[in-house]
Amino acid sequence: MTERGTPGRPGTPRRRGRLTVYLGAAPGVGKTYAMLGEARRRVERGTDVVVGVVETHGRALTEAQLDGLETVPRRHLEHRGTTFTEMDLDAVLERAPSVVLVDELAHTNVPGSRHEKRADDVAELLAAGVDVVTTVNIQHLESLNDEVERITGVRQRETVRDEVVRAADQIQLVDMSPEALRRRMAHGNIYRPENVEASLTSYFRVGNLTALRELALLWLADRVDDQLDDYRRAHRIQESWPAKERIVVAVTGGPESETLVRRGARLAKRAAGAELLAVHVVATDGLGVTDERRVEQVQRLVADLDGTFHSVVGEDRAAAVVDFAAGVNATMVVVGVSRRGRLRRLFAESTGDRIASLAGAIDVHLVTHEQASRAVIGRHALSPLSRPRQVAGWVGAVALPLLLAGVLHEFTETDDLALATLALLACTVLVALVGGLLPALLGAVVGFMALNYWFTPPTGTLTVSEPRNVLALLVFVGVAAAVATVVDRASRRAGEALRARAEAATIGGLSRSVLTGQDTADAVVQRVRETFGQRAVSLLTRTDRGWDVTAAAGEPCATRPDEGDTRVTVDDDHVLALCGDPLHASDQRVLEAFAIQMSLVLEYRRLRERELRAASLELAEATSTALLRAVSHDLRTPLATMRASVDGLLLPGVPDDERAELLQTVDASAGQLERLIDDLLDLSRLESGLVHPALRPHSLDEVLPVAVSGQPPGAVSLEVDESVPLVRTDPGLLERVVANLVGNAVRHAGGEPVRVLAHVLPDTVEVMVVDRGPGVSAGVRESMFEPFQRLGDTTPGGLGLGLAVARGLTSALGGTLTADDTPGGGLTMVVSLPRADAAEPAAAS
Structure with a gap:
């Protein structure tokens, strides 16, 4: 099998196709019309052009542009009973043209197509060496989707990734003034006449169209700026080309840094589309004493002002700033007036003066501030020693x-x-x-x-x-x-290296603990105390009443954030307060890492609580659904039987024998309905925690005969010796448990007698209900204790609540209910109850 070469030139190595995008500033500006015009010009020059897919939307002028262009028939797809048409990708690849027209790049294909998005179809065509000319509107770009929704109030469901369009070899902006576009709309050249008025008063308002037009121009300007950077790098052009306003602020980490950033932001706002960049130079000797917390504050301020923060390493701070500014094609550098004293400035040039002498064509803006000309202690004069x-x-x-x-x-x-x-x-x-x-x-x-x-x-x-x-x-x-x-x-x-090593080890340990997700709030505060040698550490939580201590290591020394010697914010409602020696700047960074870990622990706790609430709601919903099914079927059955029997009793001339039979039917149905309602009420009380048994010593001889009395003669064999010790239980609840288990066993025993036994253990007495029925496989024994589980039981009159109620009542009695195999076949239900003499040795019967 040979690889297909470039279309029209068999045997040549395959090249990647070129992508041309017609970018529309708004719907209806004529991007499809412009694409078809280019196609006609290429055909006139002898280029092999085909139409893969073009959406004319019924516009006559656009349809006229298709005359004379070869069109590849579309593929028909069925979806939900409706026939749709999509571009036939295989047919286009087989036709192998030089250029193919593919309209609406952001389109989502009908299910059943090879690719989910039309952009993926275009990618395959380009990989096959076919040039593609396509169209897309600015509102369909993924990065602008939220902005467009805020402007127009319309959420675009079909979007395309920005990098797909940015990677195009050529982008043509199709633009039109808002007034001209609205005139086109009013003349019926875009939408049908019945839709014109609504469109002009909603999406196509002048303000909306102006904003969309500005978005398109700014987005395209960024793309052109990227091309300019590529050109400068390719041709090794070092000097700045001021094609776009870029303000670089030199941040020292000193107290004047925020003033400089705000001044740079004001300068950037004077020019539309200007960029703000802050650069902080880290000394190569590693001995700087920059206030890391202040640098982090400046970094957050830059982000709030829509700028970007950059850190670079350099031996000469001024040269590093100028190199950075030249690298980003900056137009201005903002730097503060020197904080050195006059004597020092006599012998050494200030950083601002050095930047001004090295900047060349880049403007330098010197900013005065309150700290200007104040003597500053050099970093070597500040000793890191104790x-x-x-x-x-x-x-x-x-x-x-x-x-x-x-x-x-x-x-x-x-x-x-x-x-x-x-x-x-x-x-x-x-x-x-x-x-x-x-x-x-x-x-x-x-x-x-x-x-x-x-x-x-x-x-x-x-x-x-x-x-x-x-x-x-x-x-x-x-x-x-x-x-x-x-x-x-x-x-x-050496000291910096040791601190960096310790910091890296601590942060590495934090990373591992975050990945495992096993830390608790108490564990984190204990680790903070051990790591920094503090007397005490408290996690404070904001409440309506003030602050509460959620977790603490050591004696809580702070009940409010301002009472701690050191504090760090975890989130809006949580603060870590440390009591002990003040922390070094590098320790502050590690403490911030602990705060992040604490926020993850709290978030994990919140997610876990939500998961538990969701599970509870899901279980409640499942229970409600099963209850509705039960009410609609099982409860209606005895009611229907009673209603039919009562109607029969009301008929005149009913014989006495039939009347007696009907009364017996009513009585049986009422008893069945009573048992169903009792089970539902018991389950509701158990789930609500309203069952409060009165536990006291009782003999099984008093409870078990009553529990099995309702069964047919010969169906149950009660084999409990009088020497069985007393159990600590509530006789009424235990009677309900045994009665449920015996009744369930009798239904499945297949005519064999159900045995009720008692087995004495050192601390408990086991009441066993043994049947010889078909039994239950080990894999589903636990599930049969869940509410509304019938496990194939089709006998009438049951809701599948008996075993669930029995286990719940047994648990309330302080016992356990389990299921086991009966030797030789069948199922044995075991109720384990605490002995009265084990809990209260002096109890009397």
Whole structure:
């Protein structure tokens, strides 16, 4: 089998077909007419064009455009007794034209077609190398469906994915002013005359058409913008082409960030269709002290302002911002005025100045703010070490160099400057490991002075007589400062790595617990307390009365969110309150992850409760349905019998023997009806929890004979010894249970006597109802205890409630009811009741 080549050129490798889309701004703008016009032009140029499917909707001008175009006959399909026509995909593929016209791309095919959507038919044609020209209206694009519904009030049932249309090789917008389109409508060129007035006053109002037209233009502008980006990348064009207004806001994570974002949003709103992009540069050294919580707040603010937030990594913040702006083809960068002090700005260029010098053709908008020109502590000056280590570092920076220099001076025979220099350099490294950079620099200065005082002639003074000793001291200070800086950086990075590792392990554990779905609210708050070393953690729930503690680990220390030392919002009605030491910024991120997990746990709980309520409603509905069926059949049967008997009694001249027979029928039917109603009432009381048995010691000799008394003579064999101990039960309810079981066994025993036995166990007494009937298979024994289950029982007068009521009453008595096989065939029902002497040893009969 050979692969079919490009249509019209057998033997050549198959190429993918080209897709041309005529995009209509609104119904009736003439997209199908325009598609047919292009087809006629292609035919005149000698192109092999066929019509796969075109919907003319009875419009004369559109139908006239079909003259002279080859049309592939449609396929007829039956659906729900009606015949429909669809494009015959197989016939088009067999015809193998160069171009095929396929109208209404968003159309849903009739069931029985190869593909559900016409867009899938088009995809197969393109894969076969056939060029396709198609049409679609802007309201049928999936991403705009909700917007169109808000504008027009009409929900589009047929949609097509945006990426299908975006992937087209060519998109032609077919547009028309609202006034011109309404004139076309009024002239009857779109809909039938009887539909014109209603359409003009609803869907085709000027406001609706204007909004749809704007949607089409903006959507197409985005697609053209994507093409421009592809062109710039393909031709390696680095400079910005301001085809569309894009505002990039440089977010530092400082207190001015929200001000900058809001200013950028105002600038973006001045130009229609402008985009807002916020970029945050993360330092490559990993030692930044950016307030992560503030960055997250800025990220949420950007989302609320319909912008996008981006994080990039860069060593040079200004260069990273400019590179990002150039990459997205931005027109303006918004940056805040420097927060550095004047002295620092004299020696180092600010980030805003650097961005302005690197931006080139991109405009730079400098924004003043309240924090401008305020001195800011550099990230290296902020130590991540604990306060005891910082204190130890500062004390060691002064004491250790002096102590070590004094010891060397006292116990060395000669004042060895080289040995002292190496020893004090090691001392500086030790101080850097303990206290960080600033104490190490102080230690280097103190060591410099100690070397000068004890080891450089003239000793005992701070003067230096030899120039080479001056150089040695300066080299010592420089090396000590450099080593201290490296050690401090390494220590910081090691600490950051350890925190990142712990954070990753914690979040990984959270991910696993979320996937398994086994965590409870109590387990989560306990894990929060253990992870962050807090005294107590509480999950607070908002109620009408205020706040309630839903779950707690440790002694609840907060009954309101503001009473916790640290708090994080789970959702609108739940807050985690922590009591203990304040958390590090990185710990705040992990705490947010715990909050997300808690929200999932609460959501799982809500879904579980809804599932249980739905199951209860489903069971209630099933019970109601079965009850209606029972009322409509089983309850009507004895009523009908009684009515017929009463009518017979009312007839004149009824003989005495017939009258007696009719009275007996009425009595039997009334008894049957009474039993059915009793079963229904018992089931209703059991399901409502209204059964409250009076449990006290009783003898089975008092209950069982009454329970079997209603059966025919010889149908039941009562075999209960008088020595059977007392049981703790309610005699009335137990009588109902045994009577139901015996009556059910007699109906299925096939004429064999039903045996009623008692078996004594250490803590219970088992009452067994044994029959020799056909029995019940093990697979359906549990289901026969459900309400309205007959299991093939066709005997009249039953609702299938007897076993359900019997089990429910037995459970209320504190016992159990189970079914088992009878040896040799049949079914044994076992009622297990607690012994009175086991529960109350001193009970008396």
